[in-house]
Amino acid sequence: MTDDDLVFKALADPTRRFLLDRLFERDGRTLTELESEIEMTRFGVMKHLRVLEDAHLVVARREGREKLHFLNPVPIRLVHDRWIDKYTEHRVAALAALKTELEETA
Amino acid sequence: MTTMTAQATQVYQLFIKATPEAIWDAITKPEFTIRYYHGARIENTPERHLGLGPNGEVWGDSPTLEYDPPRRLVHGWQSLYNPEFADEPSSRVTWEIEPQEGGYCLLTVTHDQLDGSPKTAESVSGTGWMMVLSGLKTLLETGDVLDPDRA
Numbered sequence: 001m002t003d004d005d006l007v008f009k010a011l012a013d014p015t016r017r018f019l020l021d022r023l024f025e026r027d028g029r030t031l032t033e034l035e036s037e038i039e040m041t042r043f044g045v046m047k048h049l050r051v052l053e054d055a056h057l058v059v060a061r062r063e064g065r066e067k068l069h070f071l072n073p074v075p076i077r078l079v080h081d082r083w084i085d086k087y088t089e090h091r092v093a094a095l096a097a098l099k100t101e102l103e104e105t106a
Numbered sequence: 107m108t109t110m111t112a113q114a115t116q117v118y119q120l121f122i123k124a125t126p127e128a129i130w131d132a133i134t135k136p137e138f139t140i141r142y143y144h145g146a147r148i149e150n151t152p153e154r155h156l157g158l159g160p161n162g163e164v165w166g167d168s169p170t171l172e173y174d175p176p177r178r179l180v181h182g183w184q185s186l187y188n189p190e191f192a193d194e195p196s197s198r199v200t201w202e203i204e205p206q207e208g209g210y211c212l213l214t215v216t217h218d219q220l221d222g223s224p225k226t227a228e229s230v231s232g233t234g235w236m237m238v239l240s241g242l243k244t245l246l247e248t249g250d251v252l253d254p255d256r257a
Binding site: 003026027028056059061070071072073074075077078081 | 119
């Protein structure tokens with residue numbers, strides 16, 4: 001799988017998006033903290049975090065005795081640059097051309 | 107983005123198809139940083155991290171804390187680029203470069219010790235670091251400048 005595939009796969013699950021949103025609110029959380037916010041076994045949350053880590057959407061860092069999970073926004077930015085920008089740019093360009101056309105004929 | 111408070115520790119990670127040496131040069135030499143880093147000329151020496159704006163104004167001037175080319179660079183951060191929060195306490199930026207398979211490196215940037223610097227934290231979060239890092243990736247992988255208006 002390419003990096004993009006891993007990101008899309010990771011985002012294609014409501015639990016994983018929920019975990020990302022929790023980290024967005026407050027970053028650098030332990031598994032125990034994340035687990036307390038969700039109706040799921042510790043093992044289930046770990047599995048989801050692993051998928052997020054594989055896609056580099058979450059980076060785990062050891063601080064003292066704790067393993068903290070951080071949201072890494074860069075892959076989403078790159079997906080945005082690569083996929084979203086391309087299509088919205090096209091649409092904006094079409095609208096700009098339409099505007100020029102209409103204003104010239106007005 | 108409405109109620110979010112910027113975080114005291116921020117972690118950014120991305121793959122770049124380039125050698126560790128090329129990445130090291132791109133983050134430590136002003137002739138490279140001017141092309142992707144909001145137009146700043148940044149020089150990292152074993153002693154200092156010095157960032158200058160387009161007109162020579164000082165945007166950053168902090169001690170280098172670790173200097174281990176081409177793997178690890180740690181330097182202080184003071185937001186001299188904005189008078190509103192130039193007097194916030196110094197924070198810390200760590201750059202880690204780890205070679206991967208296929209000619210890629212994993213670059214991890216950690217900006218921490220931001221607890222007493224909420225305005226700086228806000229200013230570098232969101233698109234702040236991401237513009238810099240996606241610009242760095244584009245420069246190294248294609249030789250292009252991502253945002254020519256800023257360079």
